Amino acid sequence: MSAARTALIPAVGIAWYRFQIAETTEDADRYLDIVTADGPSPRVTDTMIAVYDSTGTLMAVDDDGGAGTYSALSFGQGLPIRPNPMVDRDLDGTDGPLAAGQYYLAVGAFPSVFDASNWGAAGVPGTLGGSARVMLNTGGRAFLSVAWASASNTNNCGFGQMLISAQPFAGQFPASAGVSMEVDLSPLGNDPHQTLYDNGTSGDAVVGDGVFSFRTTVSQGSPSGYIELVCRTRDAQGRNASASALVRVDACPPGARVVETEDAGNLPGTALVPIGGGQLSGIVGTLTQSDIDMYSIQICDPGMFSATTAGNTSMDTQLFLFDIDGRGVVMNDDVAAGDAGNGGMGGEQSLITGMFVPFAGHYYLAISRFNFDPMDNDGQLIWNDSPFDVERVPDAPGNPGPVARWRSLVPTAGGDYAITLSGACFPQLSPPCSPCPGDYDQSGGIDGSDIEAFFYDWERGAGCADVSNDGGVDGQDVGVFFAHWEAGEC
Numbered sequence: 001m002s003a004a005r006t007a008l009i010p011a012v013g014i015a016w017y018r019f020q021i022a023e024t025t026e027d028a029d030r031y032l033d034i035v036t037a038d039g040p041s042p043r044v045t046d047t048m049i050a051v052y053d054s055t056g057t058l059m060a061v062d063d064d065g066g067a068g069t070y071s072a073l074s075f076g077q078g079l080p081i082r083p084n085p086m087v088d089r090d091l092d093g094t095d096g097p098l099a100a101g102q103y104y105l106a107v108g109a110f111p112s113v114f115d116a117s118n119w120g121a122a123g124v125p126g127t128l129g130g131s132a133r134v135m136l137n138t139g140g141r142a143f144l145s146v147a148w149a150s151a152s153n154t155n156n157c158g159f160g161q162m163l164i165s166a167q168p169f170a171g172q173f174p175a176s177a178g179v180s181m182e183v184d185l186s187p188l189g190n191d192p193h194q195t196l197y198d199n200g201t202s203g204d205a206v207v208g209d210g211v212f213s214f215r216t217t218v219s220q221g222s223p224s225g226y227i228e229l230v231c232r233t234r235d236a237q238g239r240n241a242s243a244s245a246l247v248r249v250d251a252c253p254p255g256a257r258v259v260e261t262e263d264a265g266n267l268p269g270t271a272l273v274p275i276g277g278g279q280l281s282g283i284v285g286t287l288t289q290s291d292i293d294m295y296s297i298q299i300c301d302p303g304m305f306s307a308t309t310a311g312n313t314s315m316d317t318q319l320f321l322f323d324i325d326g327r328g329v330v331m332n333d334d335v336a337a338g339d340a341g342n343g344g345m346g347g348e349q350s351l352i353t354g355m356f357v358p359f360a361g362h363y364y365l366a367i368s369r370f371n372f373d374p375m376d377n378d379g380q381l382i383w384n385d386s387p388f389d390v391e392r393v394p395d396a397p398g399n400p401g402p403v404a405r406w407r408s409l410v411p412t413a414g415g416d417y418a419i420t421l422s423g424a425c426f427p428q429l430s431p432p433c434s435p436c437p438g439d440y441d442q443s444g445g446i447d448g449s450d451i452e453a454f455f456y457d458w459e460r461g462a463g464c465a466d467v468s469n470d471g472g473v474d475g476q477d478v479g480v481f482f483a484h485w486e487a488g489e490c
Helices: 447-460 475-487
Strands: 002-008 014-021 031-038 047-053 057-062 072-076 103-111 112-114 121-123 131-140 145-151 161-169 181-182 195-197 213-215 225-234 240-250 258-259 280-287 291-298 306-308 317-322 327-334 351-353 361-371 373-375 404-408 415-422
Touching: 002 014, 002 103, 002 240, 014 121, 014 131, 031 047, 047 072, 047 112, 057 072, 103 112, 103 121, 103 131, 131 145, 131 240, 161 181, 161 195, 161 225, 161 240, 195 213, 258 475, 280 291, 280 361, 306 317, 317 351, 317 373, 327 351, 361 415, 447 475
Parallel strands: 145 240, 258 280
Antiparallel strands: 002 131, 014 103, 031 072, 031 131, 047 057, 047 103, 112 121, 145 161, 161 213, 181 195, 181 225, 225 240, 280 415, 291 361, 306 351, 306 415, 317 327, 317 361, 373 404
């Protein structure tokens, strides 16, 4: 069986849990694995854990046995090793046996102190509090059990997708046959007996690898926050077991989403222009075979801007951002492990942020399936094919563009997608160039951002930078711009 909890670790303190177990030893054919992982914000990203017995004697302590700076302990049965994607070490019972009885689990932030007796666990002055997930899993060779269960974080905007996966351990004496798995999705308002698959369909990655999965779309308005989903397994011998997956469902950010009701074009001149006002929280659409979709958007807050397909889309995507003249700004192919997208697990979906966005304004956001890439008028790539898992400014011979066509060496399949946005708004249907040179970024005020916006266009030779209206972009435009800017007038 398994239990998952969110530990609320106090500043300079310890979160305590009491649990009761049967004999957990090699001879008893039982194991106990304890793992920590990220919790809701504000979170503790570096944990320490310890187990004490009922007399206050320290049994084991761990710092970084989990993924990265999270923690893990493993007691009792050694083989087979329990696979777990959230753990860097082997879960093989190396922390020793535990007699049947009552125990106490101490969870703290690094660095914490764990004395050998009298439940002597304490935080260290200066350590901050926060949350972390704590998962306890117990089973054994003679028992059918669930080695691990996980679910990808998503949102409740109505297009967020969640992948639930779990791996059972077959029982012995007699050996399990006909092992199946299901997940209770009733906390999300869905089927309480949803089948998990190991046949390469419905989100399952590899046929017959022992990992059962199911991909589902979280309905708009579903509960948000950390939600516990129970995965259950059973075999033909009548044995059953369960484990919990703790998943974070983010509340949909304010603002409307756009649904591609007519095919979006693939160049700035044919990009789909969303109609509306205020914040734009998402885009939902479909790529046909060898298709690219481009959308006109307004980036209203570069510091908060992000666009991602992670958690919402199953196909291998690429995201590209272009400026108002169609010149490349930034792209990403694959979410890097550790990034916010996809729960920090990385993956073949995409994430771009405001890291390389120079200022607020009008941009074009394009989505393609890997490996369909933009080219300039001379047929040169604007971005190189790799590296895949970083955000990149244009770095190929055709940089920065403008984009004129797209290239794929082989036909790309289509598929549905959803892009979650933050820091974005519906595009402002205003003249492409400011009628007031001093207020170059058309923000309604004359300030430093106008200088940044002007020189961004001036260095690229963009038409709007011809504020002297002499038909060219040169030093005279710099003088005219600053004359208006310093006067604080048009």
